Amino acid sequence: MKILLTGAAGQLGRELKRSLACLGEVVACDRSQLDLSKPETLRDAVRAIAPDVIVNAAAYTAVDKAEAEPEMAGAINAEAPGILAEEAKRLDALLIHYSTDYVFDGSKSAPYTEDDTTAPLSAYGRSKRDGELAIAAAGARHLIFRTSWVYGLHGANFMKTMLRLGRRSCETGDELRVVGDQTGAPTWTRHLADATALILARKDIPNGLYHLAAAGATSWHGYAEAIFAAARAAGLMEKLPVVRRIASADYPLPAPRPANSQLDCSRFQRDCGLALPDWHTGLIDCLADARF
Ligand SMILES: NC(=O)C1=CN([C@@H]2O[C@H](COP(=O)(O)OP(=O)(O)OC[C@H]3O[C@@H](n4cnc5c(N)ncnc54)[C@H](OP(=O)(O)O)[C@@H]3O)[C@@H](O)[C@H]2O)C=CC1
Numbered sequence: 001m002k003i004l005l006t007g008a009a010g011q012l013g014r015e016l017k018r019s020l021a022c023l024g025e026v027v028a029c030d031r032s033q034l035d036l037s038k039p040e041t042l043r044d045a046v047r048a049i050a051p052d053v054i055v056n057a058a059a060y061t062a063v064d065k066a067e068a069e070p071e072m073a074g075a076i077n078a079e080a081p082g083i084l085a086e087e088a089k090r091l092d093a094l095l096i097h098y099s100t101d102y103v104f105d106g107s108k109s110a111p112y113t114e115d116d117t118t119a120p121l122s123a124y125g126r127s128k129r130d131g132e133l134a135i136a137a138a139g140a141r142h143l144i145f146r147t148s149w150v151y152g153l154h155g156a157n158f159m160k161t162m163l164r165l166g167r168r169s170c171e172t173g174d175e176l177r178v179v180g181d182q183t184g185a186p187t188w189t190r191h192l193a194d195a196t197a198l199i200l201a202r203k204d205i206p207n208g209l210y211h212l213a214a215a216g217a218t219s220w221h222g223y224a225e226a227i228f229a230a231a232r233a234a235g236l237m238e239k240l241p242v243v244r245r246i247a248s249a250d251y252p253l254p255a256p257r258p259a260n261s262q263l264d265c266s267r268f269q270r271d272c273g274l275a276l277p278d279w280h281t282g283l284i285d286c287l288a289d290a291r292f
């Protein structure tokens with residue numbers, strides 16, 4: 001199996017490179033090798049590689065910055081995935097793509113299913129929703145995994161931001177302020193990457209859109225407290241910072257976030273017999289390996 005991996009230097013891409021290695025030849029491309037902001041250059045590149053599978057881990061993920069550059073977010077998150085899907089169709093290859101809880105407006109009280117209507121609140125969410133639609137329209141074999149609150153040891157994410165701010169607040173004595181009225185499931189890159197590899201190893205690969213996030217749910221505030229407890233247990237911090245629970249209204253940002261980001265992953269479990277572990281288990285296992 002020949003696998004073209006885009007976004008190989010991102011937090012998920014780095015973990016995928018490792019998890020996909022046993023499946024065959026992985027052609028891992030970072031932004032300098034395959035630039036999704038130039039969608040029309042992608043066709044020749046994909047044709048030259050002629051992969052059996054394209055795993056698209058490249059994305060524009062700066063949620064607030066996307067409000068100021070929606071065209072760039074759209075080129076990378078919507079137009080480029082559509083072209084990758086068209087090229088996959090031409091090669092009869094499978095496209096695996098990742099999308100986000102931010103395609104929803106968060107007004108539902110229960111976890112979102114794949115059949116719920118999307119209504120993104122942000123330019124990032126709109127670009128990711130448009131990417132899903134472009135892939136489905138291209139008619140290639142595809143899998144879109146909608147996931148949430150992704151973290152790992154590589155790259156930028158909320159867990160690493162909290163560790164940085166928490167260490168500083170232990171020195172200065174300032175308390176941290178973290179929103180407690182948005183709920184979701186922090187999902188470890190390693191679990192996502194391993195699930196992707198397990199699916200690719202199957203003979204009967206399913207097709208279409210799947211919610212794929214860690215089990216359970218918490219708020220960003222609950223997640224922050226769990227990060228500090230796990231970091232202290234792993235010997236990464238000596239003291240616990242004070243984390244004040246605040247409302248989203250008291251933490252204004254350019255892009256609104258959904259209040260409810262919970263994804264119902266039962267379709268994936270039913271069709272594939274797999275489920276990601278609980279978010280807290282992932283967090284503890286991730287930090288147990290950390291050396292920063
Ligand atoms: N992070 C999260 O919380 C969530 C992410 N997702 C989705 O999961 C997927 C993986 O995201 P994640 O690994 O977290 O994101 P990262 O931002 O860590 O990685 C994305 C990678 O894409 C690269 N990239 C950006 N622009 C381009 C471009 N024009 N051409 C080629 N590569 C580019 C980035 O490179 P560079 O570093 O140079 O910018 C980076 O290496 C994405 O589809 C994302 O939308 C879904 C839900 C939650």
Ligand SMILES: Cc1cn([C@H]2C[C@H](O)[C@@H](COP(=O)(O)OP(=O)(O)O[C@H]3O[C@@H](C)C(=O)[C@@H](O)[C@H]3O)O2)c(=O)[nH]c1=O
Pocket residue numbers: 061062063099100101102147148149150157158161165176177178179182220251253257
């Ligand atoms: C740093 C910080 C953030 N927050 C809030 C802001 C926001 O509501 C929430 C998360 O902030 P962040 O900006 O770190 O996370 P954000 O960039 O919104 O994360 C999102 O990234 C994209 C790519 C996704 O697809 C989503 O699933 C989600 O993971 O926490 C605080 O309340 N206090 C703080 O000190």
Ligand SMILES: [Mg+2]
Pocket residue numbers: 061062063064
């Ligand atoms: Mg962010």
